[in-house]
Amino acid sequence: MVEKRQPIPVAEAVHRVMDYAFQAKKELVPLTHAHGRFIAEAIRADHDVPAFDRSPYDGYAIRSIDSREASSQQPVRFQVVGEIGAGYVYDEVVGERQAVRIMTGAPIPQGCDVVVMLELTYTFEENDQKYMSIKRSFEAGTNISYKGEDVQQGAILIERGQYINPGVMALLATFGYEQVPVYRRPVIGVIATGSELLEPGEPLQPGKIRNSNAYMMMAQIERAGAEVKYFGKLSDDLNLCIEHVEKALQEVDVLITTGGVSVGDYDYLPAIYEAIDAKVLFNKIAMRPGSVTTVAARRGQLLFGLSGNPSACYVGFELFVRPIIRTACGNQKPHLRREQAILGADFTKPNPFTRFVRASAYYEKGQLVAVPSGFDKSSAVSSLATANALIVLPGGSRGYEKGMSVAVLLLEDKQGSEWPWDKIEKSYR
Numbered sequence: 001m002v003e004k005r006q007p008i009p010v011a012e013a014v015h016r017v018m019d020y021a022f023q024a025k026k027e028l029v030p031l032t033h034a035h036g037r038f039i040a041e042a043i044r045a046d047h048d049v050p051a052f053d054r055s056p057y058d059g060y061a062i063r064s065i066d067s068r069e070a071s072s073q074q075p076v077r078f079q080v081v082g083e084i085g086a087g088y089v090y091d092e093v094v095g096e097r098q099a100v101r102i103m104t105g106a107p108i109p110q111g112c113d114v115v116v117m118l119e120l121t122y123t124f125e126e127n128d129q130k131y132m133s134i135k136r137s138f139e140a141g142t143n144i145s146y147k148g149e150d151v152q153q154g155a156i157l158i159e160r161g162q163y164i165n166p167g168v169m170a171l172l173a174t175f176g177y178e179q180v181p182v183y184r185r186p187v188i189g190v191i192a193t194g195s196e197l198l199e200p201g202e203p204l205q206p207g208k209i210r211n212s213n214a215y216m217m218m219a220q221i222e223r224a225g226a227e228v229k230y231f232g233k234l235s236d237d238l239n240l241c242i243e244h245v246e247k248a249l250q251e252v253d254v255l256i257t258t259g260g261v262s263v264g265d266y267d268y269l270p271a272i273y274e275a276i277d278a279k280v281l282f283n284k285i286a287m288r289p290g291s292v293t294t295v296a297a298r299r300g301q302l303l304f305g306l307s308g309n310p311s312a313c314y315v316g317f318e319l320f321v322r323p324i325i326r327t328a329c330g331n332q333k334p335h336l337r338r339e340q341a342i343l344g345a346d347f348t349k350p351n352p353f354t355r356f357v358r359a360s361a362y363y364e365k366g367q368l369v370a371v372p373s374g375f376d377k378s379s380a381v382s383s384l385a386t387a388n389a390l391i392v393l394p395g396g397s398r399g400y401e402k403g404m405s406v407a408v409l410l411l412e413d414k415q416g417s418e419w420p421w422d423k424i425e426k427s428y429r
């Protein structure tokens with residue numbers, strides 16, 4: 001008689017896994033390799049940006065006081081005493097009715113408090129001397145980009161643990177980070193199980209399928225921010241499987257297997273956990289797909305036994321493995337971000353368990369709409385490719401109708417969130 005497994009609520013499973021969360025060590029990487037990592041220190045501005053008053057336009061720098069009398073009837077002329085490009089400093093003090101030709105980004109010369117745009121000036125030469133005239137007055141401060149107007153020295157711009165996106169790259173470069181402190185990428189091992197599995201290069205044979213989960217998970221691991229180590233497939237021999245898992249555990253921070261966790265005759269994972277003395281945290285969750293998701297721990301090291309069914313494996317990864325990776329990477333908000341959306345199509349399948357439906361979510365007239373991606377069985381592989389969200393449908397006997405408000409978890413969001421539920425089941429009833 002096979003032991004009956006007791007399903008636990010999703011939130012409880014998440015908490016049990018997160019009790020084993022760890023943070024990876026820090027390392028320095030060259031700036032050119034920092035994109036996509038998580039920063040290990042806050043970025044604090046050690047100087048103002050801009051660091052000097054500068055011109056936002058090409059034109060002429062003058063003293064506002066000299067423009068006071070200018071009008072179209074009585075233009076005021078200025079003697080052009082110099083020229084300054086971005087990257088240079090004009091070191092003389094500009095005097096009465098003098099103008100300096102200035103380019104965008106150049107520092108404002110001493111004495112000047114206005115930049116007149118080139119388009120509003122008239123230039124001419126007399127006796128080899130250049131002049132410029134204007135037909136209106138300008139207030140002090142016109143067209144000056146002030147020192148510190150963008151960033152003030154001392155400001156914290158990015159908190160520790162933030163994802164380094166292209167904008168963060170710009171800040172790192174601005175503040176001179178040639179080397180960037182980031183969290184090391186945790187190493188996540190992947191093992192596939194099942195004698196039915198062929199690798200992508202092998203021709204199909206009767207009864208066999210190609211191993212899609214390993215490649216899907218390797219991409220999920222990378223998307224989450226970790227490094228992958230692929231250990232291939234487990235053999236059919238239990239002792240060899242145990243050796244294989246033991247060896248893999250030496251080389252990784254976390255080990256994921258796919259398949260072999262249910263109650264079939266060849267579902268070896270429970271026996272492997274027992275043989276290596278790993279404590280099973282849970283082996284059944286009140287969710288679909290992914291109810292068989294099993295997590296074990298040995299000496300603080302996590303082993304995730306994800307389902308062999310592709311959609312179940314995918315969802316199990318995003319709910320349980322992703323936050324472990326993100327926490328290791330130093331991210332304070334390791335879970336998928338939750339948003340409220342309108343269900344874009346009926347979903348009539350009733351289910352006692354909370355469902356995570358692969359969906360495509362998009363904005364329509366300012367409203368987030370989530371449409372189930374297609375074939376919904378946990379064995380489905382086709383509906384994963386178009387999914388950028390999971391619609392969360394709490395268990396119950398009724399189905400869900402188009403137009404209802406539903407929670408969605410965003411799969412491609414980079415910043416993440418805290419775990420958004422105490423109890424998913426309760427929050428909807």
Ligand SMILES: Nc1nc2c(c(=O)[nH]1)N[C@H]1C(S)=C(S)[C@@H](COP(=O)(O)OP(=O)(O)OC[C@H]3O[C@@H](n4cnc5c(N)ncnc54)[C@H](O)[C@@H]3O)O[C@H]1N2
Nearest residue numbers: 192194211212213214259260261262267292307308309312
């Ligand atoms: N009597 C019961 N049978 C099953 C139960 C149950 O509670 N009682 N649970 C079902 C549910 S729910 C799921 S989900 C599956 C999970 O099974 P396993 O995680 O043990 O996975 P396998 O049996 O090894 O494979 C399931 C399915 O997935 C295919 N597979 C496996 N590995 C891969 C891979 N790397 N890439 C693509 N596809 C893969 C495999 O061929 C099977 O078709 O158990 C139900 N049964």
Ligand code: MOO
Nearest residue numbers: 290291292312378
């Ligand atoms: O774990 Mo199964 O996904 O519930 O189909």
